[in-house]
Amino acid sequence: MTTEATLPSTSASPSTRQVWARARGIALALVLLLVGAIAIAVIRSDARHGELDPRSADPNGSRAVAELLADRGVDTRVVTTLDEAAAAAGPDTTLLVAVPDLLSRSQQSRLHNAFADSGGRTVLVAPGSASVERLAPGVTADPATSLDSTLSPDCDLPAARRAGTADTGGVRYTTTHLDADKCYTSERLATLLRFPAPTGDGDTVVLGAPDILLNDRLDKQGNASLALQLLGSRPHLVWYLPSLSDTSATGSDDERSFFDLLPSGWLWGALQLFVAAALAALWRARRLGPLVPEKLPVAIRASETAEGRARLYRKADARDRAANALRSTARTRLAALTGVPVPQAHTPEVLLPALSTHLQGDGQDLRTLLFGPPPSDDAALIALADQLDALEREVRRP
Numbered sequence: 001m002t003t004e005a006t007l008p009s010t011s012a013s014p015s016t017r018q019v020w021a022r023a024r025g026i027a028l029a030l031v032l033l034l035v036g037a038i039a040i041a042v043i044r045s046d047a048r049h050g051e052l053d054p055r056s057a058d059p060n061g062s063r064a065v066a067e068l069l070a071d072r073g074v075d076t077r078v079v080t081t082l083d084e085a086a087a088a089a090g091p092d093t094t095l096l097v098a099v100p101d102l103l104s105r106s107q108q109s110r111l112h113n114a115f116a117d118s119g120g121r122t123v124l125v126a127p128g129s130a131s132v133e134r135l136a137p138g139v140t141a142d143p144a145t146s147l148d149s150t151l152s153p154d155c156d157l158p159a160a161r162r163a164g165t166a167d168t169g170g171v172r173y174t175t176t177h178l179d180a181d182k183c184y185t186s187e188r189l190a191t192l193l194r195f196p197a198p199t200g201d202g203d204t205v206v207l208g209a210p211d212i213l214l215n216d217r218l219d220k221q222g223n224a225s226l227a228l229q230l231l232g233s234r235p236h237l238v239w240y241l242p243s244l245s246d247t248s249a250t251g252s253d254d255e256r257s258f259f260d261l262l263p264s265g266w267l268w269g270a271l272q273l274f275v276a277a278a279l280a281a282l283w284r285a286r287r288l289g290p291l292v293p294e295k296l297p298v299a300i301r302a303s304e305t306a307e308g309r310a311r312l313y314r315k316a317d318a319r320d321r322a323a324n325a326l327r328s329t330a331r332t333r334l335a336a337l338t339g340v341p342v343p344q345a346h347t348p349e350v351l352l353p354a355l356s357t358h359l360q361g362d363g364q365d366l367r368t369l370l371f372g373p374p375p376s377d378d379a380a381l382i383a384l385a386d387q388l389d390a391l392e393r394e395v396r397r398p
Contacts, residue, residue, distance in 0.1 A: 002012065002174055004229055009153035009345050021214075023273065047211070050328070050394055051097040052099070052125065052210055052213060052214075052241070053078070053098075053241060054066035054076050054078060055078060057215065058214075058215065058365070059214065059215055059216035060214055060216070061214070061215050061216070062213045062214060062215065062239075063215060064218045065213055065218055065224070065227050065228070065231070066239075067253060068224065068228055068234055069228065069231060069237060069260040072228065072232055073235065074232045074234075074235060074236070074237050074301040075235070075236055075237065076230070076237045076239055077236070077237070077238055077239065078239045078241060079239070079240050079241070080240075080241050080242070080243040080244055080246065081246045081247075082103075082107050082110060082242075084240075085111060085114070085238060085240040086110065086111060086114035086115075088236075088238040089114045089115050089118035089120060090118055090119070090120055090235055090398050091118065091119030091120055091134070091200070091201065091234075092119040092120070092204070093118070093121075093234055093236045093237070093238055094122075094123060094231055094232075094233060094234045094235050094236070094237045095115055095120060095121070095122045095238045095240060096125065096237065096238070096239050096240060097111070097122070097123070097124050097125060097127075097135070097240045097242070098125055098210075098239065098240060098241050098242070099125070099132050099241070100124050100125070100126075100127040100128075100131040100132070100135055100220070100242075100381070101127060101128045101130070101241050101344040102126075102242040102243075102244065103131060103135075103242050106132065107242075107246075108131055108134040108135050109134055111135065112134060112135050112136075112137070116196075116197060116198070116202075117197065117199050117200055118200070118202055118241070119197075119200040119201050119202045120202050120234060121202060121203055121204070121229060121230075121233055121234060122135075122202070122203075122204045122205070122207050122321070123205045123207060123231065124136060124205070125207050125210050125213070126207065126208060126209055127141065127171070127206065128141055128171070129143065130142040132173070132206060134193075136193075138175055138176045138177050138195075139173050139174070139175045139176075139193060139206055140173065140175070140179075141171050141173055141175050142171070142172040142173065142174065142189055144172070144265070145170055145171055145172065145208075146169040146170055146171075146172050146186035146187075146189075146191055146208065147169070147186070147339075148169045148186055149167050149168075149169040149170075149211065150167050150169065150210070150221055151163055151165065151166070151168055151169050151184040151185070151186060151191060152164070152165050152184070153165075153166075153183050153184060154183065154184065154185050155181050155182055155183035155184075155185075155190075156181065157183050157188050157192075157194055158229075158231035159193045159230060160174070160183040160184065160226065162222075162225060162229065163222035163223075163226035163229065164221070164222040164225070164228045164250060165221045165222055166184065166190050166222045166223050166225075167209065167211035167212055167220060167221055167223055168184040168185060168191045168207065168208055168211070168212065168215055168226075169185075169191055169208065169209055169210075169211075169284065170191055170209025171191065171209070172186055172187070172189035172191055172206035172208060173189065173190055173191070173193050173206055173208065173368075174189060174190075175190075175193055175195065177193075177196060178329055179196060180193055180194065180195035181193065181194040181195070184208075186348050190208075190289075191207075191208030191209065192205070192207055192208060193206040193227060194206075194208070202282055205230055207230075208386040210228045211223065212224075213224050213227055216371055218282050221388065226238065232389060253372040267325070299356050314378075319374055319375050319376075319377075319378070319380075319381050320374035321385055322381060323374045323375055323381060324374070326384060326385055326388055327370055327371070327384075327388070328346065330370065330388040331345045331346055331351060331370055331391060332345050332390070333392060334351065334355060334370075334391070334392065335351055335354075335396045335397055337392075337396060338351075338354040338355055338395065339354065340354050348367060348370075348371050352366050352367055352370070353369070355395070358395060358397065359394060363382065366391075369384075369387055369388065369391065370388075
């Protein structure tokens with residue numbers, strides 16, 4: 001009974017400990033990144049719960065302003081669909097749109113048409129450049145936001161003059177409405193606009209930031225006064241919280257790609273990461289020219305080198321390359337033994353006649369052995385190596 005010996009591992013087959021030593025840094029970084037992402041998600045989900053919701057007592061909620069309005073006889077009704085918001089249009093109603101950017105294009109156009117001639121007031125809270133142009137035609141949002149959160153009125157709007165300074169800093173707007181009130185300016189651009197409707201007694205208020213409506217900011221500056229005057233001019237307040245589950249957002253003209261749904265900050269962040277990755281790849285790509293041979297720091301035995309290369313050939317099933325290496329080396333040595341110049345050692349027309357004369361053998365067998373096709377399996381490769389060794393011993397025999 002024969003027992004197959006276990007071959008020692010080489011550099012081509014790293015041990016489990018070596019693999020772990022190489023990968024543990026990357027694994028640790030991934031774990032830390034995952035934990036950090038989960039922690040941030042949990043913190044942000046708690047912090048943004050009930051944001052701008054008049055039923056929420058959270059710091060980012062708006063229950064305090066709703067309670068103050070109720071004390072002054074203004075009833076507040078929360079709606080989450082466009083149909084409810086459009087049906088509430090009327091001269092005695094103020095519509096507050098909490099997050100206008102969540103509305104699709106058709107929803108924004110429909111909402112504007114419902115309130116344009118209703119005679120009521122529409123309050124848009126921090127609409128972006130895409131939504132403000134449809135909800136408030138003639139108004140354009142500046143790409144850069146205000147760096148100052150607390151601003152002075154600097155306008156003739158009675159509500160702003162009575163409130164004084166307020167936390168309106170945020171999105172800044174320009175308008176083509178000549179009769180618009182441009183208040184709380186930052187670098188000559190308004191963060192609060194009020195302009196009358198083309199017909200009727202209605203008007204539209206564009207607010208650059210939601211701070212004056214939040215529970216934890218209502219008692220700062222003149223925020224409470226400004227909020228109560230803007231939202232309490234009519235006896236009824238409809239507080240519209242747009243929802244992604246609203247069926248009116250599924251119109252055929254609102255099909256948007258994945259990139260349209262991403263906030264602009266994510267796109268800029270992805271672009272910066274791409275540039276950083278490209279620079280890192282350029283920094284790490286140090287071998288931009290031909291390889292430069294270097295001396296090994298230690299001497300390696302020829303048997304270890306041969307064994308390592310053989311294992312690489314076997315792992316890749318590269319019998320053709322292994323057979324070519326064996327035949328090329330054998331032809332070089334046989335040429336030196338038979339007097340054939342080394343540059344012509346790999347030419348069958350020169351090497352084979354010299355071998356046939358030296359051995360008095362069949363030239364066809366020598367051609368197959370030295371220049372034949374690659375072996376079909378490992379056994380044939382081993383047989384080829386044995387035959388080449390036997391041929392070289394025969395040539396060396398006196």
